[in-house]
Amino acid sequence: MACNTVTGANKAKFDLLAAEYDAKFAQSTRQLEEAVRANIDFIGARNGGRLLDYACGTGFLSRSMMPSISECVGIDLSDNMVNVYNTKAQNEGLYPDGMRAYLGNLALPGDPRPAAFSGPGWFDFDMAGVSVGFHHFEDCELAARRLVDRLRPGGVLFILDFVTGSLADMPDAAAHGVVRHGFSEGDMKGIFEAAGAGSDFGFKVLGKEVTFHKPNGKNRTRRVFLARGSKA
Numbered sequence: 001m002a003c004n005t006v007t008g009a010n011k012a013k014f015d016l017l018a019a020e021y022d023a024k025f026a027q028s029t030r031q032l033e034e035a036v037r038a039n040i041d042f043i044g045a046r047n048g049g050r051l052l053d054y055a056c057g058t059g060f061l062s063r064s065m066m067p068s069i070s071e072c073v074g075i076d077l078s079d080n081m082v083n084v085y086n087t088k089a090q091n092e093g094l095y096p097d098g099m100r101a102y103l104g105n106l107a108l109p110g111d112p113r114p115a116a117f118s119g120p121g122w123f124d125f126d127m128a129g130v131s132v133g134f135h136h137f138e139d140c141e142l143a144a145r146r147l148v149d150r151l152r153p154g155g156v157l158f159i160l161d162f163v164t165g166s167l168a169d170m171p172d173a174a175a176h177g178v179v180r181h182g183f184s185e186g187d188m189k190g191i192f193e194a195a196g197a198g199s200d201f202g203f204k205v206l207g208k209e210v211t212f213h214k215p216n217g218k219n220r221t222r223r224v225f226l227a228r229g230s231k232a
C-alpha cells in the first residue's frame, strides 16, 4: 500500500494500538455505541442493509449497527486493526457473512477504484460510515467522494467525528496522525455536497460529551457530531 506521511503515521499508530484499543477506549466506545443506536433512524439505516464501515478499526461501528442491518464490510489501513476486527467477528460467529474486514485505503490520490476493491460486492452499499476516523484522513474531501462512489443511488453517507476545536488540547496531534481538529456543520455540509451526498443533509451534535480516559488521569472530553446525507 502506498504511504504518504499522514498515512504512515496512522498506520504505525494504529498497528501499535490495535491489541489494546478496545480495552483502552472501553468507556468512550460504550457512550458512542449508545449514541449510534439512539440515532439509527437519523442515520437512515435500513433493515437488511449493507454497511461499508470505512476506517473500521476493531469494528465499533459495525457492531453498533449490526442489530439493525445484515452485513458490515470494513476497510482499514492498519493490518493489526483488520486482524482484531476479523478475530472478534469470528469469535462472535459473525464472520464472514455478517462482518468481515479488509486491508486497504480508498482515499489515496490516483486510481479511484483499486483492483482489490473493484468487484461487484464493493459497490451499491446502502450505507457508508466513518466513525472517529475522518479527522485522521489526509484528504477527507477525497475520502468522502470515494465512499459515495461505493453507495447505491439513495444510499447514505454518515460521519461520526469531533466538533470543531475539540482536539485543540492535543499539541502533538500531528504525531498521532490527526489532520483536522474537528469539523463544523458548515464544513460537513460542504464536504457532503461536493461528494454528491448532499440530499437530506442532517447534522446533530450529540447531547453528552464523550470521555476518553488517559492512564495518567488527564482524561479528555470531546463533543461529537453525527452528519448524514444521501446520494442523489
Ligand SMILES: C[S@@+](CC[C@H](N)C(=O)[O-])C[C@H]1O[C@@H](n2cnc3c(N)ncnc32)[C@H](O)[C@@H]1O
Binding pocket: 007, 010, 011, 014, 054, 055, 056, 057, 058, 059, 060, 061, 075, 076, 077, 078, 081, 104, 105, 106, 107, 130, 131, 132, 133, 136, 137, 138
Ligand atoms: C480512531 S480509529 C477509529 C476506529 C473505528 N472506526 C472506531 O470507531 O473505533 C481511526 C482508524 O482509522 C484508520 N485510518 C486512518 N486513516 C485511514 C485511511 N486513509 N484509510 C483507511 N483507514 C484509515 C486507522 O487505521 C484507525 O483504525
